[in-house]
Amino acid sequence: MKPGVTFFQKLVYEATRKIPKGRVATYGQIARFIDNPKAARAVGNALNRNPFAPASTRNRCLSNRGKPRVPCHRVVASDGSIGGFASGPKKKAALLKTEGIKVRKGRLVDFSKKLLVKIR
């Protein structure tokens, strides 16, 4: 694995990359997927610290070419709120809109329907 990127982070990125377009998943679901159901917070922490930036650049979730590597914007909080985003929640909302997901008052419209895996 790449220097500066921990194993845990790698797991998070791998899981996040599997989220299909037009769908979203919660931090908790990601945590479950990597077999650490309680590590939802750590998941967000991992994404914030190093959203898969190439060693030579400080790219966040988007590459310098505009191609999303890890679709961080598809990862939201369990209640459908945007949660956080390194480049700003506003940016995140815009990206989601691009994928056909509307954002209303900082929360996803039809959140439960767009959700990759149903909660509870």
Add this chain to the structure above:
DNA sequence: GTGTTGACCACAG
């Protein structure tokens, strides 16, 4: 090795 921090989650009121 210890304590702080955070893009969280679940529950109670």
Add this chain to the structure above:
DNA sequence: GCTGTGGCCAACA
């Protein structure tokens, strides 16, 4: 609906 509280985990100083 919103707010507060307690708890989880990993990264970092």
